[in-house]
Amino acid sequence: MAILNTTGMQRKPTHPGEMLREDFLPDYGLTVPGVAESLGVSRQSVNELLRERRAVSPEMALRLARLFGNSLEFWLDVKRSVDLWIAAQSVEEEVDRIKPLHAA
Known part of the structure; x- marks a missing residue:
């Protein structure tokens, strides 16, 4: 028997930029310039993502997944949760x- 979630999420899901800022960067001892260089993107792109002013694109998700050794789907699912909310x-x-x- 399935339990339906009829209330929905009451708070905004965590933005991928917040995850990077609060979890990934400190855990790996990374800086914005270091992340930008590792990803092959500008510091502005990284800063906008960290400040939650930019969404994770499929291209950025590929780069992040490669850098941190997790999946492309992880980053896109986090983005999708925020977008849907x-x-x-x-x-x-x-x-x-x-x-x-209702079907007849």
Whole structure:
């Protein structure tokens, strides 16, 4: 028997930039310039991601997965969770007005 999650997430999921800033960089002893160089991207790109002003693109997810030895899906799933939560918050009232269809 499945237990349905009908309440949804009550808080915004953790942004990938916050994970990098709070968990990955300190654990690996990395700096912004060091991460940028390792990833082959600009420091501005890394800074915008860390400040949660930039989303993780598929290309960046590939780079992060390679650098930290985890999966591409890890980074994209974190991004997807944030994107879906933001979308749900912005259209919540309109979605609530939609009447679900039932098969005949």
